[in-house]
Amino acid sequence: MWRGSEAYTGAAALAATGALRAGAGLVTLGVAASLLSLMQMKLTEIMTRPLPEIVGGAIGMKAVPYIDDLAARCDVLAIGPGLGRAEETMAAVREVVRNCDKPLVIDADGLNALVGHTDILRDTAALAVLTPHPGEMGRLFGLTPAQVNQDRIGVARQAAHSWGAIVVLKGAPTVVAFPDGEVYVNTSGNAGMATGGTGDVLTGVIAALIAQGLSSHDAAIAGVYLHGLAGDIAARAGQVGMAAGDVARALPAAYAGLLEE
Numbered sequence: 001m002w003r004g005s006e007a008y009t010g011a012a013a014l015a016a017t018g019a020l021r022a023g024a025g026l027v028t029l030g031v032a033a034s035l036l037s038l039m040q041m042k043l044t045e046i047m048t049r050p051l052p053e054i055v056g057g058a059i060g061m062k063a064v065p066y067i068d069d070l071a072a073r074c075d076v077l078a079i080g081p082g083l084g085r086a087e088e089t090m091a092a093v094r095e096v097v098r099n100c101d102k103p104l105v106i107d108a109d110g111l112n113a114l115v116g117h118t119d120i121l122r123d124t125a126a127l128a129v130l131t132p133h134p135g136e137m138g139r140l141f142g143l144t145p146a147q148v149n150q151d152r153i154g155v156a157r158q159a160a161h162s163w164g165a166i167v168v169l170k171g172a173p174t175v176v177a178f179p180d181g182e183v184y185v186n187t188s189g190n191a192g193m194a195t196g197g198t199g200d201v202l203t204g205v206i207a208a209l210i211a212q213g214l215s216s217h218d219a220a221i222a223g224v225y226l227h228g229l230a231g232d233i234a235a236r237a238g239q240v241g242m243a244a245g246d247v248a249r250a251l252p253a254a255y256a257g258l259l260e261e
């Protein structure tokens with residue numbers, strides 16, 4: 001997992017925690033060197049790896065060999081939550097995606113780095129799961145969030161087909177689309193999940209399922225459902241005031257419930 005900017009340390013922590021709570025054995029967070037102590041204080045069970053930075057906790061091209069090395073030793077690489085949008089960070093994301101031959105999960109600013117560069121997804125050896133919200137999807141596709149929401153299934157399908165990637169278009173309901181036209185509409189989840197950071201948790205969940213041996217195809221479908229189920233369990237205490245951390249904490253119960261079904 002790789003993150004950067006000092007403005008969004010919560011996003012990285014939530015993605016890493018989502019991975020851990022969805023069953024990942026070992027999670028390593030690549031983090032700008034100046035933010036290392038802070039992240040170590042926040043996350044006891046997550047391993048951290050310092051990365052060279054440009055400024056303000058943002059990561060640039062010098063970090064690429066370190067991330068490539070980490071990726072080579074992992075089952076899956078998740079990129080994006082909390083990275084920030086510095087120009088050099090965006091270029092570094094593209095270089096890592098180009099170099100990667102492991103399954104990828106790309107979210108948030110990782111998606112912003114692909115605006116105008118989605119051809120990379122076809123060139124790389126890695127099969128990518130992209131998890132845009134309607135704002136990110138709109139930026140990638142030249143649409144407004146409202147236009148995306150007018151035809152969620154159609155837009156997700158078209159994106160998956162033209163990018164050669166698995167597309168998880170988040171929202172109510174979340175749509176999972178595949179390059180061959182296959183499409184799933186998720187049934188779990190609730191409005192209490194419309195709060196900052198729940199999408200970051202989902203990134204970790206999908207990555208964790210891939211790490212446990214699911215194909216990217218199955219991990220995208222099951223991960224979205226599991227994440228929504230955890231949201232439904234968290235909502236038993238009330239949807240108002242529900243927070244992303246509550247969804248992450250409910251993941252073990254959701255996972256156990258799924259195994260029983």
Ligand SMILES: NC(=O)C1=CN([C@@H]2O[C@H](COP(=O)(O)OP(=O)(O)OC[C@H]3O[C@@H](n4cnc5c(N)ncnc54)[C@H](OP(=O)(O)O)[C@@H]3O)[C@@H](O)[C@H]2O)[C@@H](O)CC1
Nearest residue numbers: 008009010011081082083084108109133134135145196197
């Ligand atoms: N605790 C932390 O550290 C957290 C840090 N985070 C990190 O913050 C960074 C920036 O990410 P971000 O998603 O906040 O901003 P951005 O990409 O500009 O998107 C906003 C645009 O998209 C639209 N839009 C969004 N959702 C929509 C929807 N459901 N339906 C429709 N439209 C929707 C929205 O539209 P509007 O609401 O304005 O109409 C606006 O246009 C990123 O690194 C992320 O990881 C967050 O994960 C939170 C927790």
Ligand SMILES: Nc1ncnc2c1ncn2[C@@H]1O[C@H](COP(=O)(O)OP(=O)(O)O)[C@@H](O)[C@H]1O
Nearest residue numbers: 133171172189190191193194196197198199200
């Ligand atoms: N009404 C709803 N029903 C089901 N799921 C929802 C609802 N509202 C939001 N969600 C889910 O919450 C998550 C929000 O993620 P995202 O938009 O990326 O927010 P953030 O970037 O703040 O984490 C997505 O998985 C989305 O599907």
